[in-house]
Amino acid sequence: MNRKGTEQYRSQMGMTNLVRAVVEGFTRWCEDNYAGVKTIISCVRMGAGAAELMAAEETVRGGGDARRFADLVKVNGLGRRFIDRAQERRLLEEGVTRFNLSLDEARGVLRAVAEDSGFVFESESGRRIQQLMSRHAGKRGLISRSQFRRTAEVLRDFSENSISEGEARRQLKRIMMDNGWRPRRAGMLRSRRWYRVIEV
Numbered sequence: 001m002n003r004k005g006t007e008q009y010r011s012q013m014g015m016t017n018l019v020r021a022v023v024e025g026f027t028r029w030c031e032d033n034y035a036g037v038k039t040i041i042s043c044v045r046m047g048a049g050a051a052e053l054m055a056a057e058e059t060v061r062g063g064g065d066a067r068r069f070a071d072l073v074k075v076n077g078l079g080r081r082f083i084d085r086a087q088e089r090r091l092l093e094e095g096v097t098r099f100n101l102s103l104d105e106a107r108g109v110l111r112a113v114a115e116d117s118g119f120v121f122e123s124e125s126g127r128r129i130q131q132l133m134s135r136h137a138g139k140r141g142l143i144s145r146s147q148f149r150r151t152a153e154v155l156r157d158f159s160e161n162s163i164s165e166g167e168a169r170r171q172l173k174r175i176m177m178d179n180g181w182r183p184r185r186a187g188m189l190r191s192r193r194w195y196r197v198i199e200v
Contacts, residue, residue: 082162
């Protein structure tokens with residue numbers, strides 16, 4: 001192994017050890033500060049080998065307010081497995097005001113129930129879609145009609161087809177507007193009409 005390869009290997013090993021130390025430290029902190037809460041940590045590889053530390057699930061043991069709040073979340077997801085931003089906010093407000101949970105506890109219970117029940121959050125799917133659209137937009141900030149259509153299909157897959165095609169397009173247009181991305185011209189007349197007809 002040459003010198004450059006050795007340095008890269010040492011750098012990768014240093015990153016692995018750092019991530020392991022952070023995970024162990026965070027786990028100890030959670031155990032010390034949150035009695036009755038089990039925190040499972042996962043280290044997820046993202047992008048070009050960078051590691052992102054994520055709290056994957058928080059499950060509340062025992063009964064009480066947290067258990068009742070978890071039941072409320074399950075009831076809210078019975079009819080529709082897709083939890084939009086307004087519904088997520090309302091549930092968090094209920095957890096804090098009615099069930100006397102802290103915001104972090106309410107969010108943890110909400111995410112744990114969603115993970116167990118297969119619920120999908122608009123905020124989470126929106127974040128993933130924004131990353132995908134950012135790649136499509138590139139440096140020029142332009143998104144083509146075909147990229148827009150494919151991304152709408154991906155968004156519907158993320159939401160497990162619980163949102164309509166029209167709603168998926170509206171969400172994508174909002175993401176484009178928020179980030180200042182523009183549509184590419186398409187069709188024989190090279191217009192942006194395909195984008196303008198989408199109502200937000």
